[in-house]
Amino acid sequence: MNKILLIGTGNVGCHIIELLARDTRQMEFFVADINEEKAALQLNNAVIGAAHHGLHPNFHAEKMDLNNIDQTAERIRQIQPDVIINCAVIHTWHLIRMLPDDVYAKLSSATLGAWLPVQLLLAYKVALAIKASGITAHYINTSLSDLTNPVLGKIGLAPTVGVGNVDLIAPAIQTLAAQELNVNRSEISVSLVAHHQHWVVPREAGYGAGAPYFLKIMHGDQNITNQFKTDAVMHDAVKLYPPGLDFTLVTASSTIKNAFALMSDEPTATHAPGPLGLPGGYPVLINSSGAELNLPEDISRDEAVALNEASQKLDGVEEIKEDGTVIFVDYAAAIMKEMLGFDCPKFEPAECEERAKELLSLYRAFAKKYTD
Numbered sequence: 001m002n003k004i005l006l007i008g009t010g011n012v013g014c015h016i017i018e019l020l021a022r023d024t025r026q027m028e029f030f031v032a033d034i035n036e037e038k039a040a041l042q043l044n045n046a047v048i049g050a051a052h053h054g055l056h057p058n059f060h061a062e063k064m065d066l067n068n069i070d071q072t073a074e075r076i077r078q079i080q081p082d083v084i085i086n087c088a089v090i091h092t093w094h095l096i097r098m099l100p101d102d103v104y105a106k107l108s109s110a111t112l113g114a115w116l117p118v119q120l121l122l123a124y125k126v127a128l129a130i131k132a133s134g135i136t137a138h139y140i141n142t143s144l145s146d147l148t149n150p151v152l153g154k155i156g157l158a159p160t161v162g163v164g165n166v167d168l169i170a171p172a173i174q175t176l177a178a179q180e181l182n183v184n185r186s187e188i189s190v191s192l193v194a195h196h197q198h199w200v201v202p203r204e205a206g207y208g209a210g211a212p213y214f215l216k217i218m219h220g221d222q223n224i225t226n227q228f229k230t231d232a233v234m235h236d237a238v239k240l241y242p243p244g245l246d247f248t249l250v251t252a253s254s255t256i257k258n259a260f261a262l263m264s265d266e267p268t269a270t271h272a273p274g275p276l277g278l279p280g281g282y283p284v285l286i287n288s289s290g291a292e293l294n295l296p297e298d299i300s301r302d303e304a305v306a307l308n309e310a311s312q313k314l315d316g317v318e319e320i321k322e323d324g325t326v327i328f329v330d331y332a333a334a335i336m337k338e339m340l341g342f343d344c345p346k347f348e349p350a351e352c353e354e355r356a357k358e359l360l361s362l363y364r365a366f367a368k369k370y371t372d
Contacts, residue, residue, distance in 0.1 A: 002027045002263045005081035005137075007064060007126060008088030009033045009042050011245060012142055015252030016085065021046035021057050025260065029057060030079055032064030033088075039063075066125040073132035083259045085140045086126045086159075091118040091360055093144075094245065099370055109206025110335035112144060112196070113316025116326055117347060117356035119144040120151060124352055127157035138262040138290065142255060145274035146196040146281060146308070147317055153277015154324035155349055161258055161291040162274035164251040165196045166281025170271040171250075172237035177217050177228070191216040191296045192271060193304045194234070195280040195311035202238040211311035214299050261286035269294055279320070280308025324349040340366050 004020075004027055006013055013031075020029055033039040040061040050057055066072055066088060076084065093115070096107050112119070123143045130139055138160040141149055145162020152158050170192045178185040193214040201207045213234060217225045241247045254272075261268035265288055273281035275291040282304055283294040295304055312320075316332035327346045328336075336342040340362045347355045 001058075002083075003030065003079060003081040004028075004083050004085065004259055005030045005032065005076065005079055006085045006087060007032045007066070008086060008122075009035075009039050010087055010089070010092060011248045012251050012255065013085075013087035014042050015249050016087070016255055017042050017046045017059075018049065019249075019252055019256055021050040021059065022053055022055060023057075023256070024055065027058070029059045030081065031059065031061050032075075033061075034063065034065050036061060036063035066122050066129070069125055069129045069132060072125070072129035073134075076129055076133040076137070077135055080135060081137050082263050083138045083140060084126065084130060085142065085255060085259060086123050087142050087255075088122040088126070089119060089143045090121055090356060091115065091363070093119075095367075099367065103370065105205035107206075107335065107339055108204050110332045110339075111207060111314070111316035112200065113147055113312065114328060114332040114336050115359065116144070116147055116151075116317065116328075117344075117352050117359055120148045120349075121352050121356040123148050123159070124152065124157070124349065127152050127159065131157060138259075140255060140258055140262070141274065142251070144196065146279060147312065147315065147320075149274025150277055150279040150320050151324050151326060151349060153274075154320060154322060158277030159274060160262060161272045161284070161286060162281075163254040163258055163272065165199050165273045166192055166194045167254040167271045167273070168241070168247060168250055169194055169199055169234070169237055169281075170283075172240045173215070173217065173233055175240060176233060176237045177219075177224075180228075181219065181224075183219065187219055189218045190271075191218075191283045191294075193280070193282055193295070193299065193307055195308050195315060196273065197311045197315040198234055199238060200315075202235050203241075203243070208314050211314045212307045213311070214304065214307060216296055216298060258286055262288060262290070264288060278305055278308070279312055280305075282308075 031039045043061045123141045141159040170190045174188045177188045197211045267285040267287040272284045284291045285294045318327040318329045325348045333345045
């Protein structure tokens with residue numbers, strides 16, 4: 001029986017638990033969190049709900065402290081999972097929305113990439129634990145994988161694939177095109193090269209538009225891309241989602257689809273961010289061998305990567321060097337320094353924990369001024 005290990009019971013993690021509890025495919029599912037009681041209660045909720053559908057999933061809850069890499073590696077070795085899903089992060093992106101609107105808008109304009117140390121830290125520790133375990137398992141990283149996966153890839157720790165972002169936009173474009181043409185959604189296919197930045201521009205304050213992308217829309221075997229204003233399509237497709245956090249249920253669906261694809265010999269054609277440690281998102285084929293690019297003949301791998309490297313500059317990151325060092329764009333670093341006192345024009349992966357803790361401490365002190 002296939003085994004999945006999920007680490008982290010935040011918003012996306014809890015959606016994954018609920019969806020998998022109602023999935024009829026056979027698997028053994030381990031859910032780990034630093035708070036074992038929380039993990040157990042979430043599993044209780046899911047399996048009780050599944051009972052209404054006549055389902056009785058094989059789920060287990062346990063404590064896992066990612067700060068103890070050796071202990072995490074040993075538990076991974078004991079479980080021998082086929083797929084490991086990381087949903088753990090020390091600071092979630094939407095907390096800054098709790099700030100006053102004008103303060104949020106200015107801080108948001110630094111972009112999520114400016115918070116990369118806190119997005120990277122636990123994904124990095126999971127990757128180190130997988131390597132130390134000595135087992136072969138596919139690794140799905142859900143934490144800003146457009147940017148964290150390429151950092152990890154540069155230091156030999158690339159996750160197999162990420163989730164969401166391009167895999168939120170592409171099916172939304174498919175839906176939008178089908179609605180506009182009044183055809184069945186199954187008749188439309190999409191090939192999209194795009195970055196996390198394209199997801200947030202229509203949804204979050206302060207992000208600059210104009211990042212490059214590649215989009216091809218097919219109706220059956222006919223290329224119909226030129227029937228659309230593609231910039232409008234990229235924007236309007238994202239706006240199909242409700243505001244707030246409801247979209248994270250779709251992110252969970254993206255994660256589950258990728259997990260089962262990684263346990264199957266048959267390839268699944270889909271979209272994903274961060275495959276092969278690459279920046280941004282791409283059309284991919286996923287199976288038990290891993291993920292590979294599935295680009296149409298209209299665009300080369302080098303061209304696709306160059307588009308996403310250009311886009312990441314509008315998401316706060318100027319460059320990810322060959323040793324994994326992250327160079328922030330000047331505007332992002334300046335905003336973080338001005339507002340939070342976080343003076344960090346660049347950081348190396350080995351500095352990630354120190355920088356993440358510093359950033360989190362500075363943000364908590366900053367936010368306290370508006371919440372007391």
